[in-house]
Amino acid sequence: MQNHENKEESSPIFPDEIVHLDAINKMIDEALLEAQDSVERSDKEYMDMKRYMAEYRGELDPHEMFQNQLGLRQIDNTGAFAVTIRDKLAKLKESPYFARIDFRQDLADEAEPFYIGRFAFNHKNKLRISDWRSPLASMFYDYEVGPASYTAPMGKTDGDLTRKRQFKIKDGVMEYALESSANIYDDVLQQELSQTADEKMKSIIGTIQKEQNQIIRDEKSKTLIIQGVAGSGKTSIALHRIAFLLYRFKEQITANNVTILSPNKVFGDYISSVLPELGEEPIFEISFEDIAHIQLEKVMDFEVDKDPFLEADKAWILRKQFKSSLEFVKRMDDFIAGMPEIIFGPVDYTYGRFTFTADNLRMRFAAYNKHPVKQRLQMLADEVYERFATDNFMEEDIPRSRTILKALKAMLKVKNTLELYRKFYEDMGQSAMFVLAGKKKLEWGDVFPFLYLHAAYEGVKESGVIRHLVVDEMQDYSPIQYAVLNRLFPCPKTILGDFGQSINPLSRHTLADLLNIYEEAQLVKLNTSYRSSYEIINFAKQIQANDELKAIKRHGPIPEVIGCDSPQIEMQKLRQLIQSYRKSKYHTLGIIVKTEEAARILFDSLPSAEDLHLISDESRSFEGGISVTSVQMAKGLEFDEVIIMDVDQESYRSEYDRSLLYVACTRAMHRLSVLYAGSRSLLLP
Ligand SMILES: Nc1ncnc2c1ncn2[C@@H]1O[C@H](COP(=O)(O)OP(=O)(O)OP(=O)(O)O)[C@@H](O)[C@H]1O
Numbered sequence: 001m002q003n004h005e006n007k008e009e010s011s012p013i014f015p016d017e018i019v020h021l022d023a024i025n026k027m028i029d030e031a032l033l034e035a036q037d038s039v040e041r042s043d044k045e046y047m048d049m050k051r052y053m054a055e056y057r058g059e060l061d062p063h064e065m066f067q068n069q070l071g072l073r074q075i076d077n078t079g080a081f082a083v084t085i086r087d088k089l090a091k092l093k094e095s096p097y098f099a100r101i102d103f104r105q106d107l108a109d110e111a112e113p114f115y116i117g118r119f120a121f122n123h124k125n126k127l128r129i130s131d132w133r134s135p136l137a138s139m140f141y142d143y144e145v146g147p148a149s150y151t152a153p154m155g156k157t158d159g160d161l162t163r164k165r166q167f168k169i170k171d172g173v174m175e176y177a178l179e180s181s182a183n184i185y186d187d188v189l190q191q192e193l194s195q196t197a198d199e200k201m202k203s204i205i206g207t208i209q210k211e212q213n214q215i216i217r218d219e220k221s222k223t224l225i226i227q228g229v230a231g232s233g234k235t236s237i238a239l240h241r242i243a244f245l246l247y248r249f250k251e252q253i254t255a256n257n258v259t260i261l262s263p264n265k266v267f268g269d270y271i272s273s274v275l276p277e278l279g280e281e282p283i284f285e286i287s288f289e290d291i292a293h294i295q296l297e298k299v300m301d302f303e304v305d306k307d308p309f310l311e312a313d314k315a316w317i318l319r320k321q322f323k324s325s326l327e328f329v330k331r332m333d334d335f336i337a338g339m340p341e342i343i344f345g346p347v348d349y350t351y352g353r354f355t356f357t358a359d360n361l362r363m364r365f366a367a368y369n370k371h372p373v374k375q376r377l378q379m380l381a382d383e384v385y386e387r388f389a390t391d392n393f394m395e396e397d398i399p400r401s402r403t404i405l406k407a408l409k410a411m412l413k414v415k416n417t418l419e420l421y422r423k424f425y426e427d428m429g430q431s432a433m434f435v436l437a438g439k440k441k442l443e444w445g446d447v448f449p450f451l452y453l454h455a456a457y458e459g460v461k462e463s464g465v466i467r468h469l470v471v472d473e474m475q476d477y478s479p480i481q482y483a484v485l486n487r488l489f490p491c492p493k494t495i496l497g498d499f500g501q502s503i504n505p506l507s508r509h510t511l512a513d514l515l516n517i518y519e520e521a522q523l524v525k526l527n528t529s530y531r532s533s534y535e536i537i538n539f540a541k542q543i544q545a546n547d548e549l550k551a552i553k554r555h556g557p558i559p560e561v562i563g564c565d566s567p568q569i570e571m572q573k574l575r576q577l578i579q580s581y582r583k584s585k586y587h588t589l590g591i592i593v594k595t596e597e598a599a600r601i602l603f604d605s606l607p608s609a610e611d612l613h614l615i616s617d618e619s620r621s622f623e624g625g626i627s628v629t630s631v632q633m634a635k636g637l638e639f640d641e642v643i644i645m646d647v648d649q650e651s652y653r654s655e656y657d658r659s660l661l662y663v664a665c666t667r668a669m670h671r672l673s674v675l676y677a678g679s680r681s682l683l684l685p
Pocket residue numbers: 189192193202204207208209212228229230231232233234235236237497498530531635636637638666
């Protein structure tokens with residue numbers, strides 16, 4: 001075991017902690033052996049039972065066969081459970097805990113030590129390690145030494161924290177142990193942040209900040225909106241929050257009940273290891289394109305979104321912009337509210353001596369306004385049938401509800417959503433705002449308005465399974481997309497993003513609009529950026545002013561702006577920078593250009609190498625090493641080093657270009673270089 005030094009006093013420290021870790025390691029080893037034993041035992045039991053059933057197949061009576069099958073299922077469940085426990089223990093063995101708090105409850109004589117780790121660990125009926133998500137562990141994040149309390153489902157417990165310690169244990173060996181105070185907590189955070197990037201996002205349970213902890217443990221908000229500056233840990237916190245909710249509400253919600261709406265597959269892959277690292281199953285991820293595919297299957301085809309920077313068709317841009325405001329959703333809501341008048345033209349429905357008058361039909365049709373039109377007609381048909389049946393004292397022949405429904409359908413003035421959608425624009429006097437991309441093929445900008453109307457006309461496939469939805473990069477989605485999302489997922493939501501990183505020139509909505517959509521939402525703001533060095537954040541702030549953005553005091557090289565006389569020299573310079581990256585301690589390099597097309601061209605022009613990858617909208621995974629990509633695809637990702645190419649005055653001049661540059665710069669953790677050929681962009685400091 002290593003010698004452990006207190007950073008402040010540089011004297012050997014905490015022999016008691018070394019003894020304690022040894023003891024815990026032994027207990028985990030013991031528990032691991034037991035767990036392995038029980039996995040093997042249940043494997044054997046399963047095989048024995050299967051063999052028995054196979055051998056005596058013809059002789060067992062159905063009752064015994066059924067009993068055996070039940071038994072088999074039970075062994076299978078027990079086995080799966082044993083495997084989970086064994087895997088958790090194996091993870092715990094690498095790093096059993098990261099903190100210790102000593103807590104003295106009011107009225108108690110002495111403080112009791114609690115060790116906090118990724119999972120709880122019981123040994124010989126005694127809790128040896130508390131789960132970081134437990135109410136007690138919250139005190140580690142919320143309090144310094146002194147008065148402290150925690151709230152569990154049973155109530156509040158007051159007392160004093162008499163000690164806080166932090167540890168780094170790797171492969172069962174203690175790398176450091178520190179007596180914790182606010183300063184030390186910061187030091188440990190600094191240490192964590194100065195590490196080079198992993199291929200995937202990792203958990204941060206040892207250094208969660210107080211304001212982040214409050215978000216993670218928020219149990220009350222039905223909708224939680226996190227507006228956080230670049231690198232403030234939003235994504236990370238959202239995932240830790242899911243881990244917390246899965247722990248806190250384990251009876252009501254499992255990983256299968258949670259979905260994250262992520263901007264693309266690369267991002268999904270990048271964040272995919274956080275929950276498994278925390279001992280939870282990975283959650284399902286979905287994109288708006290996936291939603292469109294599911295909902296529009298057999299209804300309409302659609303065209304995928306286009307890059308607004310490459311699109312020269314002015315009319316297309318106008319159409320897209322028209323549909324991107326909150327006002328647009330209001331107009332659709334008004335249209336839907338007036339829909340009965342527009343689409344339903346009832347006449348008296350008469351069968352023999354029975355009549356349901358046109359007025360009655362109109363009134364009852366309006367009364368079912370919570371339901372889609374098609375469903376309303378069915379309900380109305382049933383109601384007419386019921387009325388006739390009740391009045392049918394003489395037991396005459398009356399129509400079946402299917403027959404009535406047919407007659408009601410004939411009273412519809414609009415026969416499908418597409419017709420209705422077109423009418424919506426006609427009624428506004430804005431027919432030019434709707435153009436089909438092909439036969440039964442919607443432009444991307446029409447997909448969600450269409451679906452919103454489709455929900456009102458035919459109905460949509462609602463998800464009963466999803467009990468919590470996480471929406472990342474909230475600034476990228478339009479109000480009409482949120483309106484559809486609310487129909488499809490009427491469950492609690494964690495919505496996060498940064499309106500300072502809006503890079504869609506066609507999007508017009510703001511945080512205020514989002515708050516307008518989610519009136520009951522709780523809004524929290526995060527203003528400290530943990531990702532980038534102080535120098536990089538200062539540089540980014542000079543590109544896009546942001547008074548709220550605070551940098552963490554972790555220093556690194558000052559970003560370099562490198563002017564080149566020609567594109568050829570710029571490429572030469574890039575090659576040099578790549579070489580020096582390869583010799584450095586860094587693990588990831590992002591080479592960022594403005595568009596997808598430019599990324600492809602640049603990637604093709606670089607000599608292929610094992611560590612060189614293109615991240616495009618077709619990519620599925622984040623590979624680490626060197627990634628050539630567009631700003632759009634780089635969103636949400638981070639790299640040890642970033643090189644931004646072609647930052648000349650021609651390419652970066654508008655306000656949107658400013659946001660693009662800001663997003664690109666804030667992807668860098670430690671080192672940033674900006675290259676241009678010809679005239680330097682005036683947006684640069
Ligand atoms: N409390 C913390 N302790 C250690 N690392 C942290 C902490 N908070 C955030 N980080 C790190 O900061 C980086 C940025 O986090 P994350 O990607 O979640 O930020 P974000 O707000 O989603 O960023 P962006 O909007 O720019 O994509 C990650 O490397 C994350 O691990």
